[in-house]
Amino acid sequence: MTEARGAVTAAGWAGAVERLAAARRLLVALDFDGTLAPLVADPDLSRMAPGAASALARLSLIGRVQLALVSGRPAADLARLAQPPGGTLLVGSHGAERGRMAGGRAALEPVALSPARADRLKAISSGLARLAASAPGAWVEAKPFAAVFHTRPMANRDAAARLQARAAELGRDLGGHVLPGKMVVEVSVLPAGKAAALARLKRAVQADRLVFAGDDTTDELALRQIRPPDLGIKVGLGRTAAELRLPDPPAVVRFLDHLATALAA
Numbered sequence: 001m002t003e004a005r006g007a008v009t010a011a012g013w014a015g016a017v018e019r020l021a022a023a024r025r026l027l028v029a030l031d032f033d034g035t036l037a038p039l040v041a042d043p044d045l046s047r048m049a050p051g052a053a054s055a056l057a058r059l060s061l062i063g064r065v066q067l068a069l070v071s072g073r074p075a076a077d078l079a080r081l082a083q084p085p086g087g088t089l090l091v092g093s094h095g096a097e098r099g100r101m102a103g104g105r106a107a108l109e110p111v112a113l114s115p116a117r118a119d120r121l122k123a124i125s126s127g128l129a130r131l132a133a134s135a136p137g138a139w140v141e142a143k144p145f146a147a148v149f150h151t152r153p154m155a156n157r158d159a160a161a162r163l164q165a166r167a168a169e170l171g172r173d174l175g176g177h178v179l180p181g182k183m184v185v186e187v188s189v190l191p192a193g194k195a196a197a198l199a200r201l202k203r204a205v206q207a208d209r210l211v212f213a214g215d216d217t218t219d220e221l222a223l224r225q226i227r228p229p230d231l232g233i234k235v236g237l238g239r240t241a242a243e244l245r246l247p248d249p250p251a252v253v254r255f256l257d258h259l260a261t262a263l264a265a
């Protein structure tokens with residue numbers, strides 16, 4: 001693993017936090033898995049790191065802060081697992097779904113798949129399911145607009161990587177948008193991406209500063225677009241264009257707490 005930029009030092013944080021705290025309106029956009037919640041083999045058992053809920057609650061009470069969760073998960077799942085504060089904006093399925101947290105659940109803008117896209121999704125799902133059946137441990141998750149090929153439970157990493165490459169190729173052949181991640185390949189029938197989703201969110205909430213934290217390859221595309229005074233945070237190892245690096249979800253929680261304190265001062 002190589003590290004391009006990104007400091008983990010408290011001094012590195014302090015400058016970045018000060019810059020964000022000067023915002024008239026700050027968009028705090030966070031990925032969920034691997035960023036607020038440690039990665040787990042079963043995505044349904046994912047839980048936020050200790051202290052994350054209270055850090056989000058503190059931020060949500062600051063009038064000039066708009067919180068947003070930006071995830072590859074379906075927005076309804078994201079809302080159920082993260083239980084973010086009311087008013088948090090939700091961006092699910094890598095930008096294909098949008099909504100807001102209200103009354104403890106996701107109030108989503110309706111998205112309908114055209115018949116052609118619904119057929120394409122069926123073909124992609126069954127193609128990936130056949131591929132998964134050939135390798136014990138591989139499995140396919142169904143999402144509203146995508147099928148996700150998982151290889152995390154496979155013991156042999158080389159075989160898993162080869163299988164992922166085949167899943168990506170199959171997805172492209174069947175006309176899907178392929179988003180490779182850590183031991184997953186997502187094949188979506190809607191064009192989506194976190195970079196475009198973040199730019200749209202920032203405009204929509206009229207924020208003059210943005211901070212975004214994410215851990216995965218799909219987040220990296222968004223991190224590459226972020227320039228000061230906005231702040232990009234890479235969580236974990238791996239090459240990144242982000243200005244700041246934090247090692248894991250507990251460090252993200254400490255950063256968010258620090259930010260809430262600076263904003264409230």
Ligand SMILES: [Mg+2]
Nearest residue numbers: 031033034216
């Ligand atoms: Mg993630």
